[in-house]
Amino acid sequence: MSDPHTTPGHSSSDEAPKDKKLSKMKILWSFLRNYKIRMALALFFLTIAATTVLVIPTALQGMVDNGFSNSDAQKVNDYFVIFLAIVGVMAFSTAMRFYYVSWLGERVVADIRKAVYERLITMSPEFFETNRPGEIVSRLTADTTVVQTIVGSSFSVWLRNVLIALVGTIWLFIQNPGLMTYVMIGIPVTIFILVLVGRRVRNLSRKSQDRVADVGARANESLAALNVVQAFTRENEESRRFSGATEEAFIMAQRRITVRSALTAGAIFIIFSSIAAVLYSGAQDVMQGTMTGGELLEFIIRSVFVAGAYGALSEVYSDLQRAAGAAGRLAELLAVVPTIKAPEAPVALPEQLSGQVSFEDVTFAYPSKLDYPALHEFTLNVKEGETVALVGPSGAGKSTVLQLLLRFYDPQQGKVSYDGINIQDCDPSEFREHLAFVPQETIIFADTVSENLRYGRLEATQDEIVAAAESASALEFIERQPEGFDTYLGERGTRLSGGQRQRLAIARAILRDAPLLLLDEATSALDAESERKVQLALDELMKGRTTIVIAHRLATVKKADRIVVMDEGRIVAEGSHEDLMQQDGLYKRLADLQFGPAG
Known part of the structure; x- marks a missing residue:
């Protein structure tokens, strides 16, 4: 090898x-x-x-x-x-x-x-x-x-x-x-x-x-x-x-x-x-x-x-x-042999997954920075249908949590489980079919609007594509395009604004219709009006499914069932927005910076 x-x-x-x-x-x-x-x-x-x-x-x-x-x-x-x-x-x-x-x-x-x-x-x-x-x-x-x-x-x-x-x-x-x-x-x-x-x-x-x-x-x-x-x-x-x-x-x-x-x-x-x-x-x-x-x-x-x-x-x-x-x-x-691959006898996932997620004593460092762990003995349990928001300063390890959950990397210590099954025991391709992901850096392919949205589910019908675009507040600007859903978007979607690209990425995730939804700064590139529309769509989308949200803008996570505050790869606090605001901790300091002392 x-x-x-x-x-x-x-x-x-x-x-x-x-x-x-x-x-x-x-x-x-x-x-x-x-x-x-x-x-x-x-x-x-x-x-x-x-x-x-x-x-x-x-x-x-x-x-x-x-x-x-x-x-x-x-x-x-x-x-x-x-x-x-x-x-x-x-x-x-x-x-x-x-x-x-x-x-x-x-x-x-x-x-x-x-x-x-x-x-x-x-x-x-x-x-x-x-x-x-x-x-x-x-x-x-x-x-x-x-x-x-x-x-x-x-x-x-x-x-x-x-x-x-x-x-x-x-x-x-x-x-x-x-x-x-x-x-x-x-x-x-x-x-x-x-x-x-x-x-x-x-x-x-x-x-x-x-x-x-x-x-x-x-x-x-x-x-x-x-x-x-x-x-x-x-x-x-x-x-x-x-x-x-x-x-x-x-x-x-x-x-x-x-x-x-x-x-x-x-x-x-x-x-x-x-x-x-x-x-x-x-x-x-x-x-x-x-x-x-x-x-x-x-x-x-x-x-x-x-x-x-x-x-x-x-x-x-x-x-x-x-x-x-x-x-x-x-x-x-x-x-070269992939380091992330299916085991010889992968565990079969059940047809219906609830979306429970757990991190058990996970320690992880990126290969290029082995001396600087991104997560230290990290433990987190997310229940079925729960919306958990990860907040904290840059470099706290928030995105690393999603990287491990997507199994782009394997931890050096501990394990990550999905519905009680260690994801290292599963076929990565089969496992990833049961989650939807909106990355921080929006990826748009050099193809039509329809094909970019269908990337979330290849067998989706045109009606389903239109419905997903409408839910993501993207239908209006799509219909204004020269050829509507058949409009070619160019390399990396350069013909669209940042907010438009992000709404397409959200529509792609909506179309995926997976029991586990991962949102990494999903509304970071939206203006105030578009953010409000997309947030309403996301609120509807999150109902009945497990969601993990990463956001620097705390206004987008106030409604989360639980907010997990991270710093230097560890959980330093967790609770609702109101509970955390009553504590004189990192979350309150971050909220005061964004909303002012009265936030």
Whole structure:
């Protein structure tokens, strides 16, 4: 299991153990093997294409030695027909190879993207505390694009050149062992350079991909907070930081390109120097009459094809090393195991849940702040149908209570129960279906109004959606939208005001119709009139169901059955608004700040 507290994107490529376990390209085979028939067809046409390349010199040899003669014009025609037939087969097989390998590349990358996303969507917030979402998205896009290039192009080119190089080398040995000696001088040297320098290219490729991910993370962070950037006039500063990240990515890519260019140049120089030696020696044989001109032409052309194949291998090998780095980064994501998951034998929840909640001696610290517990020996029991308000200063642990109840995290000590069942014994997905949540930071998806509301219950009818919107005091502004419930809301709901977004989030929770309702500052972004309307809707919604409310504005929690006052992760007082106001404690001080001494 990968350590979720280690940032996958920044593990050094020089740290061999993890990368060796992942075997770099093994991830690709795990997806490719699902399409064995298409792989076989691609390999078949690739073999035909490579074979025709090596056969062409033989046809040319026949033309030179036998075809160029006025005495037998028919032979000239026959050799050209054969030559065109070979070229036709090569063209068709190359096209088919391109089709199948390109299809495989697109298909495999689509499967990898889905698999990685399906893994990421199950990760708890704990994972994203230590791994930047922007960098993860870069892996999902940039790294998979690299893999697509390799699977859909470079790998087939590499395999084609391997076939040409190996079969061509054997053919040349059979054809003329003497001349082949010159070629064999360059081949071992080229292979040695490929292996030696290839490792360096792989390491640089991995580091280059990491820098590209940093660029994506930087852009994602600043653009997501564009209003803050512009409000504080930090456009130039953000541009400078982005430029810095971009330059670091460029410098790393430049190093990779430099090494790769040197590798290609060295391989090509060695191979074609060998070809020059072959040409010189062969010319001597032709002049001495031990070899025909056509045989020399055949050997030279085939040698050029073989040399070109070896030279291309040096370049494609670098691509494969780059893909190995990208595949390794993707494999790390696929290898991460969610810390919050269903047990092997999850406890089945009853069909009807009452909504009772209990925290028993819970102590919890966030993974990024293990030395600073957010809750200390926290105990709270909420009865069926009870409305409990959590109040207190920022950092008191109020939102942490909801985080644990939603089972985004598990406590280090104690347990959280729902209807007497420890939620750690349940399937998180099944358990969460029985609660509705309105977060402090309103989330609106880039979709229509209807689809955003239906997110609370996918099978909801349009009438139910309209009723939920009306209950949340959202119907009026929805109907004013250009296309009503079919209006597209844009990225993060940017076409709506903060209050409108919050009312949609409340309508989504109303539509959920769950026995347990969690409200985290549910009315914080509303104006006074909208807050009054929504509060009336919430009062109606809370009837008959268990509700836990977090609010800094105490006016919204006066009607709660019980107010729990928290400070530094502990309960310091609880009771009704009137009871707490009679105590000279934290709640009274908070109320006096908001309402004045007479509050």
